[in-house]
Amino acid sequence: MNVLPSDPVARAAVRQGVSVSVATGLYGISFGALSVAAGVGLGPTMALSLLMFSGGSQFALIGVIGAAGTPVAAIATATLLGLRNTLYGAVVSPLLQVRGWRRLAAAHVTIDESTAVAVAQPEPAASRIGFWVTGVGVFVLWNAFVLLGALAGDALGDPRAWGLDAAAAAAFLALVWPRLAPRRAQLVAGLAVVATAALIPFVPPGIPVLAAAAVAVVVGLVSPNDPDAASGNGPGGAAEKESVR
C-alpha cells in the first residue's frame, strides 16, 4: 500500500491513520485480558477480534457472557452496538468506490476509527488512503495486542496509565476540528454534545453516537440550503464539496 506518498495531503492521511492505529491497537491488550478473565477462551477471543472486529461490540459480548447472560442477549447487545457501522458504511462507500472482494474487505474494516480518518480528509484520494491505512492498521495491531493481552493478562499494565484513552479522544477532536467552521456545523456539534452526554448514563455504549447522528439528520432535513457550504470555508468547506460529489 501507499508507503510514502509524495503528495503532502496523502502523507498527512497516512500519518493520521498510523497514529490512530497505534493508539487504538494498544487497547487490544485490555480486550484480550478481559475476555480471558470473563471465561471466553483464547480461541473464541481471537475469533471475536478477527471476525467481529468492532471494539464496542466485542467488549459488550464478553461483558454479557462474563455476567452469565444468555447467548441471545449477548448476540443482541453486540449487534445493536454494531448498528452504527451500517451508517459508517453508507458514509464511506461513495468515497472508496470499490467493488468485489475489495468491497467485502472494506466492509470488514469499517469501524469508528477508519471512518473518522476517511471523512476528515480534504479530498477523496486522501480519504481512500486514510480509510485503508487506518482500517488495516487497526486490524493488524488490534489483533496482535488482543493476542498479547489474552496470553499475558494484566502483566502488561493498564493502557490508561499511558494516556491512550485521552489520545483516542484527542484524535477524534483533531479530526472534527477543521469541519467546525460553518455555523450550522457548530450548531450540530453543540446538539451532538448534549445528546451524547444526556444518553450515556441510560443506554448501552454505541447508542449515544447513533442518537447524535439522528439529531444531525433532523437538522439537515429542516434547514434550508447552506450558504456556508456554497461560499466555502477553508478545508472544511472544501471537504464538504469534495465528499458530496
Add this chain to the structure above:
Amino acid sequence: MTTTTLWVTVLVASLACYALKLGGHLVPRSWLASERVSRITTLVTVALLVSLVVVQGFADGLALTVDARVPALAVAALALALRAPFILVVVLAAGTAAALRALGWG
C-alpha cells in the same frame, strides 16, 4: 455456557456485525446523490465525530466522569487552535493524561 454454545454465540454475533457493516456499503449510490442527502451526510459526520469525542473523553461505562482525559482534551484543543500537527496533538493529550495519572489524579 458450554464451549459449543460459546462458539455459536461468537460466530453468529460476528456474522450479524459483518452483515451490518456490509449493508451500509451496499446502500445504492443514487440514494446518496441529492444535495439534501449530501448536506445531511456532512452534518452526520460532524455529529459522529463530536459524539465520539464525548464518549471517548467523558464516559466511564454508563457514567459521565471528569478525569485526566478532560485536561488532556483541553491541551489538545489549545494545540489545535495553535495549528499543531495531528500527531503532536495526540501525543500531547496522551502525555498530559499519563502525567496527571502518574501524579495520582484522574
